[in-house]
């Protein structure tokens with residue numbers, strides 16, 4: 003049988019897929035040629051039939067596979083709905099009922115509930131007018147390949163099991179290491195997110211200090227960072243039983259070597275310094291060129307948290323802000339934030355990976371037969387089993403090329419500058435700082451916190467714009483985070499012009 007001939011199983015083939023219980027079938031993407039999608043989909047779902055007999059344990063899963071793959075194929079290409087939003091657990095319980103039952107509810111019902119109730123109770127992170135928190139804007143290629151990664155089901159912890167997939171991930175990590183101008187021996191691993199990346203890097207820093215100094219200092223270990231460091235840094239310190247010593251920032255919001263010098267000289271417990279490569283709240287890049295040499299003179303490890311902003315290393319117009327990063331010891335960037343990859347994905351890199359392997363390698367009778375000569379991702383962070391979650395980024399980068407990535411990041415930077423300029427020029431708004439990266443922080447003079455909230459909630463409900471209040475320099479402010487190259491800055495400016503005049507936010 004050739005691949006394109008009629009596919010052999012009658013149940014939900016794409017052209018006869020049931021609309022379970024009379025519910026609307028998922029929308030068909032208008033722009034994709036039906037036929038090519040159908041054949042790609044048919045081939046994917048037929049694979050189970052051709053290569054695997056129905057399982058003696060699970061029976062015939064073809065319908066379950068077919069429904070899930072069809073949904074994924076279609077959803078990858080449909081537009082986002084900005085109005086979808088969280089609902090209470092009680093409401094969801096009422097709408098969905100018990101799904102975990104002794105006999106199962108069946109694939110069609112489960113898929114229908116997911117499509118019609120569960121997913122609509124989540125927020126579309128990639129909507130172009132979602133500018134709250136740090137949203138996400140994965141390429142279609144990356145999203146689609148995440149399904150491939152799932153189907154391939156590779157154990158990505160050790161080279162022996164995952165060599166080919168790890169090799170591809172490592173090529174992506176090398177691209178990032180080149181942006182950092184790090185040496186050939188630098189290495190890294192993809193972990194679930196910035197929180198896990200920061201924790202793993204700081205565990206390495208603390209372990210490295212213990213080996214260097216031979217003992218825990220009087221009073222325990224400490225790390226130094228600015229008050230603007232991400233909340234995950236304090237969380238990591240708590241987990242690692244380290245104190246956090248806060249270093250004062252300069253008048254433009256940066257951690258500097260000058261301020262750090264005094265702090266490090268006064269507190270020998272500090273074994274690590276965390277600098278932000280783009281603060282989450284305002285997109286400020288700490289002064290790495292002065293911070294790193296000062297930290298190293300005091301024997302402290304420097305970890306650069308670029309979870310959000312590290313992507314700007316790929317943008318020529320912003321790369322200069324990271325001057326000095328060549329000498330940092332570890333670095334993270336979340337491709338799920340601004341490198342157009344789906345959740346969940348953080349690239350953690352070490353300039354010299356040996357201290358990480360010393361801190362994180364797991365040893366056990368059944369693990370010690372593993373060939374540790376090659377790259378073993380499990381050695382570089384707090385994990386053993388892992389999904390090869392760097393591969394969606396690999397596929398998208400391989401598809402589009404790094405120049406397209408640089409251009410996409412530049413586009414977001416340009417959008418932020420355009421909107422910031424319009425805010426500066428407007429009579430009713432006040433820009434609070436010139437954006438260094440792609441976060442714009444501003445305020446509406448005269449508004450109370452209630453007015454800000456009213457405005458923000460109304461626009462969210464209408465699906466017009468997602469923009470939430472934050473605090474900046476001690477007062478309430480608004481922030482817009484541009485990580486989606488599809489966001490049209492003119493549309494954002496139009497919303498700010500149209501909706502922010504009323505004195506009470508209504």
Ligand SMILES: *Cc1c(COP(=O)(O)O)cnc(C)c1O
Pocket residue numbers: 136194195196197198200232234278280281282307308309310311336348
């Ligand atoms: C988002 C963020 C983190 C945490 O990353 P997660 O992937 O959400 O765990 C850490 N640091 C910075 C600067 C961030 O923006």
